[in-house]
Amino acid sequence: MARRGRIPLSERVYRALQRDLAAGVLVPTERLGEERLAEIYGVSRTPVREALARLLADGLVERHPGGLYPYRPRLDELADLFELRILLESQGIHRARRLEPADEQGVSVEGGGTGGPSAPAAPSPSCAAPEPAAPPPTFSAGKPAAPPPSFAVREPAPPPPTLAVREPAPLPRRHDAAILDVELDIWRHLRSHPPAAGAELIAADERFHLRVLAASGNAALADALGTVHARVRPIRALDMPTPERIAAMTADHIAIAEQLLAGDLDHALRSLVAHITMSRDHVLARAEHALRLTKLARALRD
Structure with a gap:
């Protein structure tokens, strides 16, 4: 052992x-x-x-x-892997969106339970149907009359329940802010000190997406994304991004982290999908170009 x-x-x-x-x-x-x-x-x-x-x-x-x-992906498999990546990373934001309260403000009955529908208010005493009158007393010959019935004064009914506006429930934690803060600091630093293309940049990019997804609270999603990264990584290793693409990647990462920290999930989702889609389109275009060159090389003689 x-x-x-x-x-x-x-x-x-x-x-x-x-x-x-x-x-x-x-x-x-x-x-x-x-x-x-x-x-x-x-x-x-x-x-x-x-x-x-x-x-x-x-x-x-x-x-x-x-x-x-x-493993060597075909072009259609490469596109499928990017589609899977979009689904996994988007699910992290959709998961956080489902944690939002459906109704941040509501109405509750004072003194009632929490969360359930309010019971209908009891009718006002002034609207209650009158009780039937007691029958008149009868008299028998030779017997003294029965005393008249006594009438008790009813206690006033309690006032109807008052309606109070419930305070908005506190928003649940959507993403782990500590994780996002660390990544935001890293990419702000890289914006001032642009990295060179290569394995370290690919590792930093993958780490950003893994940590953002893990910050949504589902480690299994991040594990699945790690497998997708590993299958696409050999292709990415052959693709050297230009300084302009590195700057665009850095700006996208900063924007996504800032939007998630601000709770702007809609904009964060749009930014994330656009970011991955742009990367997919570029990688596929480069792969198709490489295949054309390979076929051309096979058709030529030394």
Whole structure:
């Protein structure tokens, strides 16, 4: 049994393979043979086999007749992954929107229960139907008459309940403000000190979207988004954004964080979807261009 606090060997191999697949260290067209990988990472075949099984389940490795190979998305699959990303990240904002009170102000009956509909008010005493009169006394011969009935004065009915305006309920926490504040500070700093294109920028971009989604309170959504990032990352690693695109990305991240912190969920959702859509369109355009160049290169002779 592994000691407490130590990372199991299969987990370390899994993380190393995941990192190298994303960075393009492992050639996409070469088979992921257990013996070769065991030699590369200095381990036996067992942890390699366990790591490959997990990567296959994650969708980062795919099985072909000749064995396992790094996952390479087709154009339509790449578009599907961006669509899934939009659904996951939008759900974080929709989830926060459902936490808003449906009615921030309402009417309640003083002295009544909370939350339920008010009972109808009792009718006013002046409107109550009169009680039937007692029958007149009868007299029998030779017997003294019965005393006249006595009439008790009724106590006045309590006044009808008064209606009071309920104070607005406090808004529930929509997103974790501490997480958003940290990311906002990071991207404001990057706005003043623009980063270079490369792996660090991709990691910072992915971290922003993961943390924003995690701030909505659903860790499972963030985990699913992490898998999507891992499958798209090899394509993004080959796409070097221009300084103008980096500046646009930075501005979008700042705007999204500020809108979420202000509770402006509608604008935040529109900004988020537009931001991801622009990234999708650019990546797809670059991928299509690369495919055309590849076909052209195949048609040429040295």
